[in-house]
Amino acid sequence: MEKKRIDSLDALRGLAALAVVLRHYTTIFSIDYGVPESFKFEFKYGYLGVELFFLISGFVIFMTIEQVKSSKEFIIKRFVRLFPTYWLSILITTSAILFFGLPKMQFSSKDFLVNLTMIQDVVNPIFHTKHIDGVYWSLAVELLFYGFILLLFKLKWLTHIKLIGFLWVLISIICIPNDISVFMLGVIFNLKWSPLFFAGILFYKLWKYDLEKMKLSTHILIVFSLLAYFFLTLTKFEEESKSNIVECIVATLFFIIFYLVAYQKLKFLGKNKVLLFLGKISYPLYLIHQNIGYIVLFYLIQTLKFDYQIIILIPILISILLATIIVFKFEAVYLDRLKKYLLNKFQ
Template sequence: MTVRPAADLPRRPEGPQPVGPPSAPRPRETRMRALDGLRLVAALMVAAYHYGGRGGEITKAWGSSAQQQFPTLHTYFSYGCLGVQVFFVISGFVICMSGWGRPLKSFFASRASRLLPAYWFAVLLVTAVFALPVVAYEALSPSDVLVNLTMLQQPLGVDRVLGVCWTLWAEVRFYVLFALCVVMPGASRRRVIMFCAGWTLAAAITQAAHQPLLDVVFMPEYAPFFIGGVGLYLVHRDRRDVYAWGIVAVSFLIGQHYAVRSLWNASDPNAFAHRTTLGIVLVVAFGFLAVAAIALGRLSWANWRWLTVAGALTYPFYLVHEHLGWVVVHELHVRLGVPAAGTFALTIAGMLLLAWLMNRYVEKPLTPRLRSALARRL
């Protein structure tokens, strides 16, 4: 992801100051490869949850419950769903970084070209695989598949081709809010702080108001993670910024509350796995602390080139791993008799290989062309 942050005004001592020329732009930042690595860690967390930390369709794929396949690990795998919250914190950081100093048309072109090529391919690929007679999963109707290509199937109430695409709908709403409130008027420290404070308050009011429209717009359950990531980018720009640290702290406190409320299921005797409140809070804290360590430069030593490749594979891997993973698990474990541990490892490896092929033959040729075409038309 290309990063072009612009400079905010430097801090000045109190008292009258002479008016001088505007400060020079900050130098272009180098790629944070540790952030790429954290993306892949979050994606693998979600994959572990989908393959061994839940019930539902994965039971059909294994031929029995994942709890039987992984008697000890299934409880730990059940925490993998929190990889989504880690993704949201990363997204808040990256979107603030990439949108700072960028005009609206460039921001829109960058986001659309980043999301759509791999997404379109994944929708068509999963649809084609599920339509095969040998695959024991029901494919969607052609009409529903076409709606899925718009990425608006969630609000339109259409069945999803990709199980993970609900997170993309949350991402898109965040992009729109950030574009309207920060990118369009021009990013500055003060404007970003007001955006974070305003969204936090709006999300709290939304929770109290019980209005579906406000829920859709302000996403109280996910807002703290996006906002926390934005606050961590402000920390990255100035680690002494008390307001930025306050945004991060409040976001963590609210975010862990929503995570515990939605994922703690101790009262359900039929739950697949019982997560503890402490475990949930610790995973949420891991997401915030990991991005904070990157923001503060504590992980700058993790500068290996292969992490850039890992970051490039994360998005296509995330798109295809769930549903196509079911197919691979069934073929390896049920049809060929590969042990559960081997099936798990081979499925992960196979999805990573498919992600590499998508990045090489779909994203690399199409993303720059789509970005250029959208920026030119706008």
């Protein structure tokens, strides 16, 4: 049975992006640049919004690969979805840093050029580059996951995804805690994040195929993925400002939410226009908010002497405005045309 677009996932994207924004404008900004005592609010676990993005990606990318007819179609669609908006966001952020940049934001021309590839984390041992904006680290993770799924598609192994996913996660829980990585294969194959991507795939199968709901193996593998996440989290070094236990609790909540999505019990989320709007602009909002928001906050506090937490609404609104312009004046106008042109040219 053909199923429609899942609005509840778009709403979850919006929540994930907002969580990351709040984390940066409270906890991280305070660490990097200092804030007055009147800044009491923290959202220090907002970074887990990125892990929610990884679950969503597992779901959505497997859905996408099942719908394409060729690897070229998949590559073109992913390229158009990711790179033009990413490049525009880099140009905007770079311009803001060059004119108004703060300490810790400096970068070189080499950094800029390598950042254009989106895989600066992968090539960092060679080029020793930094991110133009800190959030860019997760994009290489996503890109490598797309490459992994594309490889399975080319090899015609997608029908064996349960076995492959199980082995993928099993290798992760063996290698990651023991710091075993051969020629960066741990990075290239996303061993650190495999439980989330694989669980996203399994939740998609539950949502798409009614027969999967009756297969015990699917539910066992979802629980296995969650337990693997627990193991990878609880065996890592615990930072002073974070709790590995809290991360596990939040991840459990994410898995419960995805079960509800798979069984179509969260349709009410997809009816919330605010969350749907945030979901629509979530990608450019994620890309554009960090350093530009820091610049705005810094000058509001240091120059204009605003010293209450309420002022984080200003960079939030500015970031949402910029993301909205990118979506409706750039993506909506040019990306569909670009996709059609590339699909016609490379068929």
